[in-house]
Amino acid sequence: xxxxxxxxxxxxxxxxxxxxxxxPAKHLxxxxxxxxxxxxxxxxxxxxxxxxxxxxxxxxxxFVKEGEHKSEFTIIVADKNFGxxxxxxxxxxxxxxxxxxxxxxxxxxxxxxxxxxxxxxLMPLExxxxxxxFFATGDEVKIDLVANTIINPSAGKSFALRPIGDAAxxxxxxxxxxxxxxxxxxxxxxxxxxxxxxxx
Amino acid sequence: xxxxxxxxxxxxxxxxxxxVPGENVWVDVDVLMTHDVTGxxxxxxxxxxxGENAKLWDSDKVVVIPDHYIFTNDQHAQRNVNFxxxxxxxxxxxxxxxxxxxxxxxxxxxxxxxxxFTRPGEVLFGTDxxxxxxxxxxxxxxxxxxxxxxxxxxxxxLWVKVPSTMRFVFEGEMPEYLMAKDLILQIIxxxxxxxxxxxxxxxxxxxxxxxxxxxxxxxxxxxxxxxxKNGVIAPDKKTIDYVRARTNRTFTSIQNDEDAQFAFEKxxxxxxxxxxxxxxxxxxxxxxxxxLSDVKVDRVYIGSCTGGKLTDFAAAAKILYGKKVAVDTFVxxxxxxxxxxxxxxxxxxxSLHSIFQEAGCRIGNPSCGACLGGPDDxxxxxxxxxxxxxxxxxxxxxxxxxxxxxxxLASPLTAASTxxxxxxxxxxxxx
Ligand code: SF4
Numbered sequence: 001x002x003x004x005x006x007x008x009x010x011x012x013x014x015x016x017x018x019x020x021x022x023x024p025a026k027h028l029x030x031x032x033x034x035x036x037x038x039x040x041x042x043x044x045x046x047x048x049x050x051x052x053x054x055x056x057x058x059x060x061x062x063f064v065k066e067g068e069h070k071s072e073f074t075i076i077v078a079d080k081n082f083g084x085x086x087x088x089x090x091x092x093x094x095x096x097x098x099x100x101x102x103x104x105x106x107x108x109x110x111x112x113x114x115x116x117x118x119x120x121x122l123m124p125l126e127x128x129x130x131x132x133x134f135f136a137t138g139d140e141v142k143i144d145l146v147a148n149t150i151i152n153p154s155a156g157k158s159f160a161l162r163p164i165g166d167a168a169x170x171x172x173x174x175x176x177x178x179x180x181x182x183x184x185x186x187x188x189x190x191x192x193x194x195x196x197x198x199x200x
Numbered sequence: 201x202x203x204x205x206x207x208x209x210x211x212x213x214x215x216x217x218x219x220v221p222g223e224n225v226w227v228d229v230d231v232l233m234t235h236d237v238t239g240x241x242x243x244x245x246x247x248x249x250x251g252e253n254a255k256l257w258d259s260d261k262v263v264v265i266p267d268h269y270i271f272t273n274d275q276h277a278q279r280n281v282n283f284x285x286x287x288x289x290x291x292x293x294x295x296x297x298x299x300x301x302x303x304x305x306x307x308x309x310x311x312x313x314x315x316x317f318t319r320p321g322e323v324l325f326g327t328d329x330x331x332x333x334x335x336x337x338x339x340x341x342x343x344x345x346x347x348x349x350x351x352x353x354x355x356x357x358l359w360v361k362v363p364s365t366m367r368f369v370f371e372g373e374m375p376e377y378l379m380a381k382d383l384i385l386q387i388i389x390x391x392x393x394x395x396x397x398x399x400x401x402x403x404x405x406x407x408x409x410x411x412x413x414x415x416x417x418x419x420x421x422x423x424x425x426x427x428x429k430n431g432v433i434a435p436d437k438k439t440i441d442y443v444r445a446r447t448n449r450t451f452t453s454i455q456n457d458e459d460a461q462f463a464f465e466k467x468x469x470x471x472x473x474x475x476x477x478x479x480x481x482x483x484x485x486x487x488x489x490x491x492l493s494d495v496k497v498d499r500v501y502i503g504s505c506t507g508g509k510l511t512d513f514a515a516a517a518k519i520l521y522g523k524k525v526a527v528d529t530f531v532x533x534x535x536x537x538x539x540x541x542x543x544x545x546x547x548x549x550x551s552l553h554s555i556f557q558e559a560g561c562r563i564g565n566p567s568c569g570a571c572l573g574g575p576d577d578x579x580x581x582x583x584x585x586x587x588x589x590x591x592x593x594x595x596x597x598x599x600x601x602x603x604x605x606x607x608x609l610a611s612p613l614t615a616a617s618t619x620x621x622x623x624x625x626x627x628x629x630x631x
Binding site: 016018020021024025026028029030031032033048049050080081084085086087088089090107109110111114115118119166175176177180185186 | 224237238240241244248249250269274276277279280327328329331343344345346347348351354355357359361393394397398424427429481482572573574575576594596597598599601603
C-alpha cells in the first residue's frame with residue numbers, strides 16, 4: 001500500500017536518461033536476490049549519467065556517495081522519456097535499493113514504466129508539463145498523491161501530476177504478483193517459499 | 201471498424217472478438233525467451249513467487265539462449281550461465297543453447313528465427329528490449345522485465361495494453377547504397393526516440409517487401425529506439441517460406457483488415473533517402489553520412505542483432521573486398537550459424553571470412569560482444585575515448601563500455617566504407 005504523501009530530497013536529471021545510465025551494463029552480473037550483492041545495484045545506481053548532467057542544474061553531484069549504497073536523494077525529477085533503452089529490471093531495482101521511492105518525469109519509456117509498476121519498485125509519476133527546470137538537486141519536495149501535485153517550497157510552486165490511471169490497481173496492490181493474488185489469478189500465498197500450491 | 205495485425209493477434213490470444221487501442225487484456229503467451237543477463241533474476245522471482253519446486257506453465261514454450269556475457273572471464277557472468285544450466289535441467293527445458301556446446305547459438309533475437317521460434321500470428325515475449333525484432337515475422341513480439349517474465353513462467357499469461365498502430369510505408373526501388381538500417385534511422389530521426397511510445401510501428405510498401413528477412417528484422421529491431429512497443433510487417437511469401445523451412449508447427453498468417461484504423465501514416469520514397477548516421481549520444485541524432493566526412497574514427501564495429509547478420513556481413517564484405525582497413529575493425533557475427541556462413545558465402549570465389557581477414561579485420565566469437573559494453577575484457581569493448589562507427593542499435597553514453605567514448609550508428613555499408621578511409625564515409629564512394 002502506498003502512502004498518500006511522499007517527502008524527500010530531489011535529484012534532477014534531463015531527458016532520455018536510459019537504463020544504461022541508470023545502471024551500466026557491466027553491473028548487471030550481480031545476483032538480484034542476494035542481500036549483499038543487491039547493495040551493489042544501489043552503489044552504482046545512476047552512475048552512468050554523464051558528469052555534467054549528474055544532478056542538475058549544475059551537474060557534478062554523485063547520486064550515491066562514494067562507498068555507500070543508499071542515496072541522500074529519494075525522489076528523481078526528470079524530463080521526458082525516462083528509462084528508455086534496455087528492458088533491464090535492474091534499473092528500477094537499483095533505484096529502489098538506493099532508496100528512491102518516486103520518479104517524476106514528463107514521460108517514460110514503456111518497459112521501465114511497466115517494470116516499476118509490475119515489480120512494485122517505485123512510483124513512476126508523470127508531470128503534466130516539463131517541470132525539471134523548476135527543481136534544483138537537493139530541494140526538499142512534497143508529492144501529494146491525492147491532489148496529484150508535486151510541491152517545491154524552494155521555488156514556491158506546485159505542479160500538477162497526471163492521475164496514475166489504470167496502473168493504479170497494480171501499484172496499490174504493490175506489484176503484479178500481489179495484484180494477481182488479489183483478483184484470484186494466482187492462488188499461492190504471498191512470499192511462499194515452499195511448495196507451489198497451484199498455478200493460475 | 202476493422203483491426204490491425206497487432207489488434208487481431210491480441211484479440212485472438214485474449215479470447216475476444218475485438219480489442220481496441222488503450223484497453224488492457226490478458227493474453228496467452230506462445231513463446232517466452234530469456235537469456236543470461238535477465239534470466240537469473242527472472243528465475244529467482246519465479247521461484248520466490250510460485251515456490252522452489254514450482255513447474256513452468258509449459259517448458260516447451262520457454263526458450264533460453266545465453267548470449268550476452270559469454271566470452272569473458274568475469275566470475276559473476278559465468279555464474280549466471282551456470283544458474284541457467286541448473287534451471288533448464290530442473291525444468292527439463294529442451295530449448296536451451298548451452299555455452300561451449302555444439303548447440304551454442306549466440307544473440308537471442310537472431311537465434312530465435314533461425315531455430316523456428318518466430319511464427320506469424322503468435323505472441324512472443326522476451327526479457328530483452330529488442331524482442332521486438334520478431335515483429336518481422338508478422339507476430340506480436342515485445343520486451344519485458346524480470347517480474348513480467350517470471351509471471352509468464354508461472355501462468356503463461358501477461359496483461360498488455362493494446363497499442364495503436366503507426367504505419368510507415370516505403371515506396372520505390374531500394375538503391376544499392378541503402379540498407380534497412382538507413383530506413384529505420386530515417387524514421388527515428390523524424391519522430392524521435394519517444395516518437396512511437398506505447399505504439400506499434402508497422403512497416404509496409406514495396407521497398408519493405410523487396411527486403412530479405414534479415415533486413416526486415418533490422419527494421420523491427422530498432423522500433424524500441426523510437427520507444428515503440430512492437431514492430432510488425434505483414435507476412436508475405438518470403439516470410440512464410442522462411443518460417444516453414446524452420447518449424448513444423450502450424451501458424452496463421454494475419455493481415456490488416458481493409459478498414460483497420462491507423463494512428464499515423466507516413467510515406468517515404470526510398471529513392472530520395474540517403475545513407476544516414478546517428479551521432480553521439482542518441483539514435484535520433486541523425487545526419488546524412490555525406491555531411492560527416494571530416495569525422496575521424498578510431499574503430500569500426502560490425503555486429504549485434506541489428507548489424508551482425510549474414511546480410512550485414514555480405515554488404516560490408518562487398519566494400520572491403522580487396523581493400524585494407526585504416527582503423528581497428530571488429531567483426532562479430534550474431535550467431536554460430538552466421539559464423540559458419542562467413543566461410544560458406546563467397547564473393548567472386550572468396551569467402552566473406554577471407555575477405556575480412558585479408559582486409560585486416562578482427563573476427564570475434566558469436567555473442568552480443570561489445571554492443572552493450574559488457575565486462576571489461578569483452579571483445580571490441582570501448583574502454584577509453586574512442587570514436588567508433590558501429591552497426592549496433594544504441595549510442596547512449598557508455599553503452600559500448602566507456603562513458604567517454606563516442607558512438608556513431610550506421611549501416612554495415614557505411615561502417616565498412618568508414619573502415620577503409622578512417623573517416624565517416626558515405627558508401628556511394630565505393631559503390
Ligand atoms: S546484440 Fe546488443 S542489442 Fe542485441 S540483444 Fe545483444 S546486447 Fe541487446
